[in-house]
Amino acid sequence: MIALLLRDLRLAFRAGGGFGLGLAFFLILAVLVPLGVGPDRPTLALIAPGILWVGALLACLLSLDRIFALDYEDGSLDLLATAPVPLEGVVTIKALAHWLTTGVPLVLVSPVLGLLLSLPVPAYGWLLLSLALGTPALSVIGTFGAALTVGLKRGGLLLSLLVLPLYIPTLVFGAEVVSRGAQGLAVGTPLALLAGITAGAVALLPFASAHVIRINLR
Amino acid sequence: MSSLWEYANPLKFMRTTDWLLPIVAVAAVVVTATGLIWGFFFTPDDFRQGSTVKIVFIHVPAAMMAINAWVMMLVASLIWLIRRHHVSALAARAAAPIGATMTVIGLITGAVWGQPMWGTWWAWDPRLTSFLILFLFYLGYIAMWAAIDDPDTGADLTAVLCLVGSVFAVLSRYAAMFWNQGLHQGASLSVAPGTRMDWAYKAPLYTCMVGFGLIFLALVLAGTRTEIRARRMKALVARERMA
Numbered sequence: 402m403i404a405l406l407l408r409d410l411r412l413a414f415r416a417g418g419g420f421g422l423g424l425a426f427f428l429i430l431a432v433l434v435p436l437g438v439g440p441d442r443p444t445l446a447l448i449a450p451g452i453l454w455v456g457a458l459l460a461c462l463l464s465l466d467r468i469f470a471l472d473y474e475d476g477s478l479d480l481l482a483t484a485p486v487p488l489e490g491v492v493t494i495k496a497l498a499h500w501l502t503t504g505v506p507l508v509l510v511s512p513v514l515g516l517l518l519s520l521p522v523p524a525y526g527w528l529l530l531s532l533a534l535g536t537p538a539l540s541v542i543g544t545f546g547a548a549l550t551v552g553l554k555r556g557g558l559l560l561s562l563l564v565l566p567l568y569i570p571t572l573v574f575g576a577e578v579v580s581r582g583a584q585g586l587a588v589g590t591p592l593a594l595l596a597g598i599t600a601g602a603v604a605l606l607p608f609a610s611a612h613v614i615r616i617n618l619r
Numbered sequence: 620m621s622s623l624w625e626y627a628n629p630l631k632f633m634r635t636t637d638w639l640l641p642i643v644a645v646a647a648v649v650v651t652a653t654g655l656i657w658g659f660f661f662t663p664d665d666f667r668q669g670s671t672v673k674i675v676f677i678h679v680p681a682a683m684m685a686i687n688a689w690v691m692m693l694v695a696s697l698i699w700l701i702r703r704h705h706v707s708a709l710a711a712r713a714a715a716p717i718g719a720t721m722t723v724i725g726l727i728t729g730a731v732w733g734q735p736m737w738g739t740w741w742a743w744d745p746r747l748t749s750f751l752i753l754f755l756f757y758l759g760y761i762a763m764w765a766a767i768d769d770p771d772t773g774a775d776l777t778a779v780l781c782l783v784g785s786v787f788a789v790l791s792r793y794a795a796m797f798w799n800q801g802l803h804q805g806a807s808l809s810v811a812p813g814t815r816m817d818w819a820y821k822a823p824l825y826t827c828m829v830g831f832g833l834i835f836l837a838l839v840l841a842g843t844r845t846e847i848r849a850r851r852m853k854a855l856v857a858r859e860r861m862a
């Protein structure tokens with residue numbers, strides 16, 4: 402399983418494009434929003450938590466179809482499915498690789514983008530924490546969506562239609578943590594709910610994803 | 620009628636619905652027409668809301684069926700995943716567009732009602748928001764069915780999607796409630812004492828709800844029959860090609 406993780410990471414780093422794409426998208430979004438909304442700092446500060454979370458969501462979405470598509474095309478997914486490693490484990494590793502190559506970089510650059518959007522100072526810690534807690538859920542849910550659409554020729558659009566509604570709870574609680582943090586309110590409840598969604602998704606969704614892949618490989 | 624599972628046999632299902640469907644369809648039209656005419660013309664105006672209150676006779680039954688249709692799809696998906704009865708998968712497929720339409724009817728009548736009452740067509744109220752989210756789930760489910768050629772694979776994938784989607788739809792509902800306190804009133808109907816609705820409204824409303832339920836049943840039966848015929852036609856064409 403570690404070998405699989407390393408292989409996926411190497412592919413993501415070396416096989417061009419995929420790795421930096423999400424980050425670049427995130428950056429562009431943070432530049433475009435002030436251009437569209439206007440440079441008024443209080444307004445930007447008000448919408449910054451939501452924009453950053455929606456940006457993270459969309460950036461995650463960009464790289465989802467790469468999780469299984471290449472392996473499906475060259476047949477390595479069939480090999481993985483018949484390997485002695487349980488398919489649920491393979492799916493979890495795939496999600497982990499996606500999180501390491503997309504989620505973690507997003508978490509790390511988010512304070513810089515918060516600066517661009519004039520996010521209030523007390524919110525930075527909560528932004529980092531909420532994204533760190535929430536992005537694993539995004540990767541795991543996205544892996545489920547990618548598994549559903551793996552056999553389809555033009556699955557990309559369908560993938561976003563399927564996955565984005567599933568992202569709603571994560572988005573609501575994640576953005577709530579940041580905006581409450583920005584106003585200096587208590588963030589315990591949304592933070593706990595966010596962590597709960599992530600824990601539940603990580604624990605249960607790999608089974609659904611593995612089942613779906615078995616159907617698609619049939 | 621020895622067991623419900625007999626109707627998992629498409630032939631038996633078709634034979635039974637041959638005579639059942641016209642009855643249900645006629646009953647649906649009669650009951651809904653009765654309820655709506657009763658509600659629109661033979662109930663008094665509300666002392667605060669005036670005649671706008673009468674949109675309740677479409678709004679509440681549609682909203683109820685929007686949720687019930689999803690629950691029915693969930694049950695049908697479970698039956699398909701566990702017992703692999705094709706009729707069940709096809710019924711789930713047939714129910715989705717109807718549920719989506721009911722959701723849209725609920726949203727539109729709600730907007731039309733909300734404009735004079737709340738002074739706005741749309742508010743990010745938890746109930747409204749979760750209905751819009753439910754509509755998105757319907758869209759995803761329908762698009763998933765449309766995207767897959769092989770019917771069995773499609774049935775399997777959409778069934779899993781329906782199960783996972785149900786969990787997330789409920790989560791979204793509570794997330795929306797957490798996220799914003801709303802304008803929408805609480806439950807209009809309740810068995811608890813001190814209910815807020817008079818029988819003058821309740822009786823036609825119940826009639827409309829039964830009518831909408833019958834409409835849904837008739838449309839699902841018709842849709843399932845269409846799906847079964849389409850499957851049969853495909854099989855015949857395939858056999859023709861083999862020969």
